[in-house]
Amino acid sequence: xxxxxxxxxxxxxxxxxxxxxxxxxxxxxxxxxxxxxxxxxxxxxxxxxxxxxxxxxxxxxxxxxxxxxxxxxxxxxxxxxxxxxxxxxxxxxxxxxxxxxxxxxxxxxxxxxxxxxxxxxxxxxxxxxxxxxxxxxxxxxxxxxxxxxxxxxxxxxxxxxxxxxxxxxxxxxxxxxxxxxxxxxxxxxxxxxxxxxxxxxxxxxxxxxxxxxxxxxxxxxxxxxxxxxxxxxxxxxxxxxxxxxxxxxxxxxxxxxxxxxxxxxxxxxxxxxxxxxxxxxxxxxxxxxxxxxxxxxxxxxxxxxxxxxxxxxxxxxxxxxxxxxxxxxxxxxxxxxxxxxxxxxxxxxxxxxxxxxxxxxxxxxxxxxxxxxxx
Amino acid sequence: xxxxxxxxxxxxxxxxxxxxxxxxxxxxxxxxxxxxxxxxxxxxxxxxxxxxxxxxxxxxxxxxxxxxxxxxxxxxxxxxxxxxxxxxxxxxxxxxxxxxxxxxxxxxxxxxxxxxxxxxxxxxxxxxxxxxxxxxxxxxxxxxxxxxxxxxxxxxxxxxxxxxxxxxxxxxxxxxxxxxxxxxxxxxxxxxxxxxxxxxxxxxxxxxxxxxxxxxxxxxxxxxxxxxxxxxxxxxxxxxxxxxxxxxxxxxxxxxxxxxxxxxxxxxxxxxxxxxxxxxxxxxxxxxxxxxxxxxxxxxxxxxxxxxxxxxxxxxxxxxxxxxxxxxxxxxxxxxxxxxxxxxxxxxxxxxxxxxxxxxxxxxx
Numbered sequence: 016x017x018x019x020x021x022x023x024x025x026x027x028x029x030x031x032x033x034x035x036x037x038x039x040x041x042x043x044x045x046x047x048x049x050x051x052x053x054x055x056x057x058x059x060x061x062x063x064x065x066x067x068x069x070x071x072x073x074x075x076x077x078x079x080x081x082x083x084x085x086x087x088x089x090x091x092x093x094x095x096x097x098x099x100x101x102x103x104x105x106x107x108x109x110x111x112x113x114x115x116x117x118x119x120x121x122x123x124x125x126x127x128x129x130x131x132x133x134x135x136x137x138x139x140x141x142x143x144x145x146x147x148x149x150x151x152x153x154x155x156x157x158x159x160x161x162x163x164x165x166x167x168x169x170x171x172x173x174x175x176x177x178x179x180x181x182x183x184x185x186x187x188x189x190x191x192x193x194x195x196x197x198x199x200x201x202x203x204x205x206x207x208x209x210x211x212x213x214x215x216x217x218x219x220x221x222x223x224x225x226x227x228x229x230x231x232x233x234x235x236x237x238x239x240x241x242x243x244x245x246x247x248x249x250x251x252x253x254x255x256x257x258x259x260x261x262x263x264x265x266x267x268x269x270x271x272x273x274x275x276x277x278x279x280x281x282x283x284x285x286x287x288x289x290x291x292x293x294x295x296x297x298x299x300x301x302x303x304x305x306x307x308x309x310x311x312x313x314x315x316x317x318x319x320x321x322x323x324x325x326x327x328x329x330x331x332x333x334x335x336x337x338x339x340x341x342x343x344x345x346x347x348x349x350x351x352x353x354x355x356x357x358x359x360x361x362x363x364x365x366x367x368x369x370x371x372x373x374x375x376x377x378x379x380x381x382x383x384x385x386x387x388x389x390x
Numbered sequence: 391x392x393x394x395x396x397x398x399x400x401x402x403x404x405x406x407x408x409x410x411x412x413x414x415x416x417x418x419x420x421x422x423x424x425x426x427x428x429x430x431x432x433x434x435x436x437x438x439x440x441x442x443x444x445x446x447x448x449x450x451x452x453x454x455x456x457x458x459x460x461x462x463x464x465x466x467x468x469x470x471x472x473x474x475x476x477x478x479x480x481x482x483x484x485x486x487x488x489x490x491x492x493x494x495x496x497x498x499x500x501x502x503x504x505x506x507x508x509x510x511x512x513x514x515x516x517x518x519x520x521x522x523x524x525x526x527x528x529x530x531x532x533x534x535x536x537x538x539x540x541x542x543x544x545x546x547x548x549x550x551x552x553x554x555x556x557x558x559x560x561x562x563x564x565x566x567x568x569x570x571x572x573x574x575x576x577x578x579x580x581x582x583x584x585x586x587x588x589x590x591x592x593x594x595x596x597x598x599x600x601x602x603x604x605x606x607x608x609x610x611x612x613x614x615x616x617x618x619x620x621x622x623x624x625x626x627x628x629x630x631x632x633x634x635x636x637x638x639x640x641x642x643x644x645x646x647x648x649x650x651x652x653x654x655x656x657x658x659x660x661x662x663x664x665x666x667x668x669x670x671x672x673x674x675x676x677x678x679x680x681x682x683x684x685x686x687x688x689x690x691x692x693x694x695x696x697x698x699x700x701x702x703x704x705x706x707x708x709x710x711x712x713x714x715x716x717x718x719x720x721x722x723x724x725x726x727x728x729x730x731x732x733x734x735x736x737x738x739x740x741x742x743x744x745x746x747x748x749x750x751x752x753x754x755x
Contacts, residue, residue, distance in 0.1 A: 101600035208689050238456035239627060243671035243685030250682065265600065272673035272683070291679065309605035311630035313657060313674055326609065327602045330570045 052091035061122035084283035097274030147220035151232035153212035210241035289370030299377035415446035424481035452636035460645035470498030507582040511594035513574035517566040524562025549580035572603035644701035651733040
């Protein structure tokens, strides 16, 4: 436990954010439904299979885990896309493929119009500056033997962004930006609390002025009161620096709060994608409906009528041998023969081209989330 | 929403998922001024500094708090899971009429599983990885019942069936590693309930699970409670889970109880500034989008060195409403909320109901 005075309460809003590359371009930020947007990232048919060995017979067999199996989406400048789904649905793998921490099996990843899916490490290095990751675990993702100065200064040095003698000053600026005390540059990660460490991880990602940040469950390891601090910080950075986010999380409340568009994943595929309102108020895929209705709701005790409850039975099928046709059919209450025979493709909803659903029997359900009168 | 939140303590709708409370239910557990301290090289860690609550038969108490608030440590004291050589426990724990503070390991052994059982957050590490699931449940049954192995094994299969494990015969002969996370937690619950305990302590039982599986497990616990009539202490940090399962709620902060009441009271008409802060921090599925979340500033205090007076004072926005320097000088009593019998809170504020209705409630939705 360290100094309490530096966290959260710091009026980081007053800090001069300085010039940021993405901010200059972000004047063209277009939110939500407008389609005249500039695409930053376009992912097409992304596939990642991991080999797994099975030792059942005399000779081990090599099988493939279908972690990500044909995922396509695009992300506009300044936009935030949420990836939601249960563990094992491939959301983290997608995030790591997009930032090329993993090599895709096939598919293309166009970043500012350039396909980076098959680039070699050497060609990738200069591009790493444009895309950064924030990790879930604020304990495991910072080197415990490095001071904050070294952790945040390393990317500055590697990319040669700041002359050596100015690194410290820049790191202090970044610390201030994320609401930490700039005097703490020589401290080690263990001298900070969880929320403060996550801020260090954010400062490190910001150091290279990225255009895209992939945030993989950035707050799920933090306590609720601290979660809100970090979420507000990320919201501020997005607004003021114009950074695009791919936001991976399982907490549906936080995703709704932070993301413009949401892609729901199930067993390596996107099953439904659309704007926040489409997904939360008019979900059409049975899995999205089940996910939303499974989330416990605080308003129940405030007298709100609970919405319809859908209970899924059973567990996620194995991604080594996914079900034929629609992958959700083994747990779906609507499943018919066609679901096993034919894989449903992402199809636009009626009159809403940007809301796509991969289901043979889509159906609007809007009474799942407890309705509360805002007035 | 605001109109139901504001105003006097009008009769609140109970949680729609819970049966109505029986005020005459038998008092099963009474914890009074419990303190748990761990001496360390750096000094005394005051993990629990005065917690009081009661649990009645067949009812569910949720203990809410952030990491380090003492919610797990206080519950482990009920089960006698602290090393007596390295822990100082004082106060009183009356479980089913028996005093457990200072009780012998012998006594705890007879209580564990038979009177009170505990299930943990991580079923992976709380089941023996190399013993068959059925055998582990049977062993717990045999520890308290003089029955043959075959009878115990049969009982284990029955329990697995009860908690919704498919093919219980086959599953009983498998190792925990062959179970999925949700199935493992079901097996843990079967193990906890095999001796039909009067009290089940569930320490973050669904935190490691996905939402759809969490919903299954919470439903299961509600069903089993109706069937077995056990009292449940549910330890969690997730207020939405509390709303779904709890009859009563105890909010803890820095090792102390700060608010107690029925679930609708605490969640819809909270009286302690820390509870206000917790509720404001959570983005709900219905709140306005794009608005800023309202976090609690700062961090929880170090348990080695608690602030003077009220532990929440350094993070509290309302301490200037209390005359003088009382919040810093004097630890508030865990006292009844003015005008609301049966509700307790630990705060110097004179009229928390008005402050909540005027200033906090409008910001919640």
